[in-house]
Amino acid sequence: MLIAQSGGPTMVINQSLIGAVLEAKKHKEITKIYGSLHGIKGVLEENMIDLGRETAQTLEAVAQTPSSGLGSVRKKPTPEDCAKIFAILQKYNIRYFFYIGGNDSAETTHIINEEAKKANYELRCFHIPKTIDNDLRENDHTPGFASGARFVAMSFMGDNLDNRALPGVKINVIMGRHAGFLTAAAALARVYPDDGPHLIYVPERPFHIEQFAADVKEVYAKYKRCVVAVSEGISDADGTPIAAAYTKEVDSHGNVQLSGTGALGDLLANIVKQKTEISRVRADTFGYLQRSFPAIASTADSKEAREVGRLAVKFSTSSDVDGSVAIKRKPGKKYKVYFERTELKNVAKETRHMPDEFINKAGNDVTKAFIAYAKPIVGDLPKIGRFKGYPVKKK
């Protein structure tokens, strides 16, 4: 078997990898467990390591470590690449191929699988879900999201207290090009009625600069401070990213660079300064920390990430099937999930967005339905103490 990791790292992507490796060790028909370095790049360059030789201790240590232990890649393979990848898999007699990633990785897995079918070569192909964006179809939520959400919520807990101590307007830019789930998770930071984030903007709703400034003014008038959560991908009514005006860099998928720059936050801070009388306006961009911060991963997320890795191997060894492992939630008050095999094409290509019931009417906050959805997967958050604050009578 060959396994690889792709796309943006998460805090729990190695759980999926190790879940798969440990399950593979139980199956005699899998004689070698290879890991490709930097996703399909490692396949194309025949740059692979033998994961079967790693000790149990190393495997467990890597499982607990954030970011992609095998390295990652943002490469979208060409049809020629896919043909070449398939030829290399054949050369090494690879019969099981596992690719941990988002919708693009599912698509890559799908294409490689089609190549194998055309050639009548038995190759069981499984995609293992991973994305902090939480935008894979078929899934209630995706491994990596809840831990990223946990970082975002914890950050807002602290930052809200910071803003309460030194009042002003604070804008925090969160990852999420098309899906606002991660930004929405900022709402979990609220403990007291006046806690921020007071405003939340996601890419699922058009962003109007004038309305944004008016919203900030309104909150500021009420609380003398305002904490804002904004997705990096917010766009105007025409679908042009607000950040696009400030950056020309595009990634290998032809998308505008949104992460790894403070431009959008600074732009929004300047808008508030220009359109209001508020002087203390600050912006932070959470950047890559939200996907790779160590030691704070969600417990549910870690477990589920391991389970989807384990099940991909389990499904693939049970019969000649391909697919992806999807996380489903059982109805009912208590949080419970189950896992299902789904077809590769069901998670490839198109992604999903936040459902309407998760976004408020004004498009500047989330609903209780979102909180109910996100809370159990993110897990318990730190306790926040606050003085009752009995006023001293003025003399």
Added chain:
Amino acid sequence: MLIAQSGGPTMVINQSLIGAVLEAKKHKEITKIYGSLHGIKGVLEENMIDLGRETAQTLEAVAQTPSSGLGSVRKKPTPEDCAKIFAILQKYNIRYFFYIGGNDSAETTHIINEEAKKANYELRCFHIPKTIDNDLRENDHTPGFASGARFVAMSFMGDNLDNRALPGVKINVIMGRHAGFLTAAAALARVYPDDGPHLIYVPERPFHIEQFAADVKEVYAKYKRCVVAVSEGISDADGTPIAAAYTKEVDSHGNVQLSGTGALGDLLANIVKQKTEISRVRADTFGYLQRSFPAIASTADSKEAREVGRLAVKFSTSSDVDGSVAIKRKPGKKYKVYFERTELKNVAKETRHMPDEFINKAGNDVTKAFIAYAKPIVGDLPKIGRFKGYPVKKK
């Protein structure tokens, strides 16, 4: 007694506050424990709360909570303000005044103390040290620093892994206008020989753009990636902040705004793009998270922060003295501290910088001496697992 908090929040500033309050409860001569909201601003506006009425449970919950529970302020009082503050302290018959903050707060405490002495009014004034910048004289280190350093080290641990998974140049901007201690703490993130940060720039050394670009090129040639830690306060040979070219905003102390903007990171990223052939260059600015993130505070820092608060009250009730509480380190291999009363003027005004022995010759890294200094106060960091990586023989 009256107690207040000032300046930038930290993760453990409430430990000092609660340490002082709990100690005050033991002293019958202290009949009321007032807290001023937002530092001296609350005194000037007679906006105070009665901390003596808070429950033990609330006090403990606040102690564990980051950021300034009483609110903070960045106000530098005028001589008229100080006279007015003293008049208000007299009106409320305040006989003990505690101000938790950095060197500016020590200076404010000192001036108020002088007013009291002139008026022959017995007012015992204590400054309680706090600053993530770690720049107070007389102190081996200051409460708040080690927890901020812990956030920085953890962030770099994760970010280094992220950069290892998706190689490129990554620049992270850390707080620190004049002192580089917090930026230097990024070095604690290193576990394996090739781990970042590969370059560390602090304000104690002039920053040369050409040398910076050459340093990045050299690291990139060696590792095919490069992680950089940069203090927000890095300045050129003339002392002009590198960030100054990009921002005109000044704070109430007349300083250029360095935090709450991504401008410096973006500027440095553009320099690398212009002066090298490297295409994937990203910058993150850690911003306010490094001083207010919940639940990751250093154990030593939390304890010591509580102790300086407790001792300020203890010293002030032992005899008619004023001062600040300084943290000293005992010589020897095992980390041990002791605490001393020091004069207010000894910590007011001037700050300290990183000693030369903590910075390498080239001015782009820290020394082993810094690691030995910082490690015990920051505490154990998360374990980072890595595959041995036995290569699969190419076919």
